[in-house]
Amino acid sequence: IFRGKALSGAITDTDPTIVGLKPLxxxxxxxxxxxxxxRAEKTAQIVKQFVRNAKKILSAHHPANFVLMRGFxxxxxxxxxxxxxxxxxxxxxxxxxxxGLARILGMKVVECGQKISEEIExxxxxxxxxxxxxxxxxxxxxxxxDGNFNAKSKVIEEVDSQLPKILSLKxxxxxxxGDHSTPxxxxxxxxxPLPALLYSKYARAGNVKKFSEVECANGALGRLPSIxxxxxxxxxxxxxxxxxx
Numbered sequence: 001i002f003r004g005k006a007l008s009g010a011i012t013d014t015d016p017t018i019v020g021l022k023p024l025x026x027x028x029x030x031x032x033x034x035x036x037x038x039r040a041e042k043t044a045q046i047v048k049q050f051v052r053n054a055k056k057i058l059s060a061h062h063p064a065n066f067v068l069m070r071g072f073x074x075x076x077x078x079x080x081x082x083x084x085x086x087x088x089x090x091x092x093x094x095x096x097x098x099x100g101l102a103r104i105l106g107m108k109v110v111e112c113g114q115k116i117s118e119e120i121e122x123x124x125x126x127x128x129x130x131x132x133x134x135x136x137x138x139x140x141x142x143x144x145x146d147g148n149f150n151a152k153s154k155v156i157e158e159v160d161s162q163l164p165k166i167l168s169l170k171x172x173x174x175x176x177x178g179d180h181s182t183p184x185x186x187x188x189x190x191x192x193p194l195p196a197l198l199y200s201k202y203a204r205a206g207n208v209k210k211f212s213e214v215e216c217a218n219g220a221l222g223r224l225p226s227i228x229x230x231x232x233x234x235x236x237x238x239x240x241x242x243x244x245x
Contacts, residue, residue: 001075002043002046002047002050004046006038006039006042007039007042007043007046007074008028008036008039008040008042008043008074009043009072009073009074010028010029010032010036010037010039010040010072011026011027011028011029011040011043011044011047011072012024012026012027012028012029012072013026013068013069013070013071013072014026014047014051014067014068014069014070015068015069015070017070023051023066023068025044025048026043026044026047026048026051026069026072027040027044028040028041028044043072047069047072050067051067051069054066054067055067078104078105080105080106081105081106081107081132082106083106085132085230085234085239086239087130087131087132087239088108088129088130088131088132089102089105089106089107089108089130089131089132089133089134090107090108090109090110090126090129090130090132090133090134091103091107091108091109091110091133091134091136092110092112092119092122092123092126092133092134092135092136093109093112093119093134093135093136093138094112094113094114094119094136094138095136095138098136098138102134107134108130110122110125110126116137116139116155116158116159116162117158117162119135119137120135120162120165120166123135123166123169124165124169127169137155137159139151139152139155140152140155140156140159140178140182141178141180141182143155143184144182144183144184144187145182145187145188145189146184146187147184147185147187148184149184149185152184172200172201172236172237172238173198173199173200173233173236173237174197174198174199174200175196175197175198175199175229175233176196176197176199176211177194177195177196177197177226177229178194179194179226180194181193181194181213192213193213193217193223194213194226195211195212195213195215195216196216196219196221196226196229197211197216198221198229198232198233198236200233200236200237201236202236202238203220203236204220205220206218206219206220206221208220
């Protein structure tokens with residue numbers, strides 16, 4: 001976190017995102033107005049100095065002896081999950097970025113181990129204290145980026161094996177989906193539509209027999225923006241006075 005006056009998040013990443021390439025120099029993004037560009041130039045110089053200092057401090061360490069930075073932005077307070085949806089929300093995640101995002105949204109981030117089974121144990125432990133749970137499984141993404149199809153399949157199978165424990169808690173609604181597709185054949189994020197599953201006492205069943213991209217394309221939910229999923233979940237949990245007009 002860089003704090004100070006006249007700073008800007010409109011600077012480019014230092015991470016080239018490809019193994020083997022040299023780190024990039026941060027610079028102001030293109031097509032900025034004069035005022036923002038001046039702030040971005042100042043911020044880029046601060047980042048350069050930070051990277052130089054980090055390199056010096058970490059030089060004796062192995063294998064993590066450098067820092068790569070991406071996704072610069074400015075912090076603007078957001079309404080909390082509780083304010084928007086009137087739900088006490090809990091986040092269970094192993095990856096730091098998702099834990100940080102959850103905190104920004106006012107979710108309570110609880111401790112859990114690195115294993116999927118330990119995440120589900122944290123869900124069981126905290127079940128009575130919250131109305132909404134966000135459980136993030138990282139390895140479906142990371143194994144996809146590694147191009148390891150077999151490992152990714154095993155992660156999905158491991159999540160499947162935990163579903164009886166989740167369902168035994170009798171959730172009003174269960175939603176299973178992702179934030180993006182990461183095909184192993186591409187070894188990166190992609191543009192492909194995501195499968196989404198919404199289970200509840202009131203959900204209408206379609207003809208889909210499997211949870212896959214191809215099967216879900218024919219599902220009862222149809223193809224819809226991800227922003228529609230939470231209102232549908234709230235509706236199926238009878239948390240809305242009325243759905244629509």
